[in-house]
Amino acid sequence: MVVDGFFIAGAVVCLLAALICVVAAVIKQPPNDITILSVAAVELFLLVYGIAAIVRQAGGEAVAGEVWEFWGYWITALLVPIAAFWWSILERTRWSNLILGAVGLTIFVMLVRMEQIWDGALAV
């Protein structure tokens, strides 16, 4: 079973971001620079992942599953942190940090699916 290095890096970023946001919510903090930057890090990773995927696919690397499905996931994933950021700062309570924390978990699950599509690995 081959697991992509990008997937491992993304999983670490997502789960760290989720952990930071959940801890901030538990200690009753409203969204602050740290939690917002953690979500920005998830978005940044997705951009890097997407650009790398373009380069790898252009270089002839094979994708095990449907290529358009991979990009469907990627485009949807890009919108999630932005939507969550908007929804969380409209009302800045500690619950908003749990919304931001949900970004990391959601993107993590989407990365698992994207990894399944790319390598055919991680079959559940």
Added chain:
Amino acid sequence: MKAENSMTSPQETPAEPVETGSRSTGPGRLIVAVYGVFAISATARASYQIATKFTEAPVAYLLSAFAALVYILATVALAKKGVRWYWTSVVAISVELLGVVAVGLLSLLDPALLPEDTVWSGFGQGYGYIPLVLPLLGLWWLWRHRPRPERMR
């Protein structure tokens, strides 16, 4: 005079219209967000199934599409203010609960009937059982924030 005015003014303000807006604040915003994620993922999944392999299992895929519509309606209704949207969200989430329980039981009792997975198959086990927990949480939240009848004066 001034002090007297400020003392009496709270009683002079008209009775609040039925207070239901509070259900989309605090924890309610998190519930809306989770419903939003399910609305997006269920819609994407149903569109994919119907676009690529509808003839393989039309019933299961139509059920996927129905689930997606229920999640979209629940998300919007939870986020909107007003009594009408309140009852819309109660209906949408009740349908969701019935759906996940019915489909969950069906997939246990007669797996051949729904060969392909939907969000609700196996009580939502493909989604960490969140589809089963979410409507219970949603209905509890709506009960906590049910519209109160206007106070008679």
